[in-house]
Amino acid sequence: MGKVSNSLKLIDVSLNNKPFKRKLSDFSVLITFIALTIVGFAFTPLLNISLKPNKQLRQIVVEFWWPNAAASVIEVEVTSKLERLLNGITGLEEIVSISKKEVGTITLSFDKETDIDIVNFEISTLIRRIYPELPTGVSYPSIRQGYGNRREPLLQYSISAPSNTQYISEYAKANLVPALSSMKGVEKVEVYGAT
Numbered sequence: 001m002g003k004v005s006n007s008l009k010l011i012d013v014s015l016n017n018k019p020f021k022r023k024l025s026d027f028s029v030l031i032t033f034i035a036l037t038i039v040g041f042a043f044t045p046l047l048n049i050s051l052k053p054n055k056q057l058r059q060i061v062v063e064f065w066w067p068n069a070a071a072s073v074i075e076v077e078v079t080s081k082l083e084r085l086l087n088g089i090t091g092l093e094e095i096v097s098i099s100k101k102e103v104g105t106i107t108l109s110f111d112k113e114t115d116i117d118i119v120n121f122e123i124s125t126l127i128r129r130i131y132p133e134l135p136t137g138v139s140y141p142s143i144r145q146g147y148g149n150r151r152e153p154l155l156q157y158s159i160s161a162p163s164n165t166q167y168i169s170e171y172a173k174a175n176l177v178p179a180l181s182s183m184k185g186v187e188k189v190e191v192y193g194a195t
Contacts (some may be wrong), residue, residue, distance in 0.1 A: 058110050058112065058114070058116050058145070059107055059109050059145070060107075060110070060116070060119065060145055061105060061106070061108075061143070062082065062086070062105070062108070062142070063103065063106075063141060063142050064103070064104050064138055064139050064140070065102055065104075066102060066135070066137055066139070067165060069101070070101060071099045071100050072099075074099040074100075074103070074104045075099035075104070077134070078138055079097045079099045079106065081133070081134070082104075082127070083095060083097055085130055086108060086126060089122060090114070091110045091111055091113065091114030092109070092110060093110055093111050094107075095107070095108055095109070096109075101158070116145060120143065127141050159172060173191050176191075
């Protein structure tokens with residue numbers, strides 16, 4: 001019983017002993033607050049904060065042409081084959097394809113950690129390998145880099161005439177492109193599809 005009462009006395013003494021309840025002066029609290037505020041302001045420029053975060057993924061666009069081919073034929077014969085081939089690339093976040101009359105586009109979106117130059121090389125190698133298996137008449141796919149800001153064309157024209165396609169292409173480049181490019185609000189005019 002003596003040991004228990006000694007233990008209780010020891011606990012009572014330790015609880016009543018108040019060295020840890022020391023009060024800080026108002027001046028000490030104020031100085032500490034000012035010092036922490038200055039340190040916070042000093043480290044603010046190091047924070048990665050943006051008012052308008054960039055959520056756009058880096059992109060690579062693969063485009064090809066097949067004169068006089070319907071969109072459904074392009075989808076089955078070319079676009080789907082290229083999609084299957086490109087779907088296994090490391091870092092790929094999204095793949096979107098569009099098949100239209102005479103043209104197909106595959107947009108590959110990658111996360112920001114992906115080395116886009118290495119991926120570009122890998123895509124070039126894969127396309128070089130599969131190109132001989134694509135139907136005759138399909139252009140060699142072009143590869144370009146983008147950052148998610150590419151806009152779809154507002155207007156597309158299809159030009160045909162009782163002449164060879166090279167003459168039609170040269171005529172469009174010489175006469176139509178300068179006229180359309182000079183119009184206010186036109187960002188870009190492209191001629192494609194001639195072989």
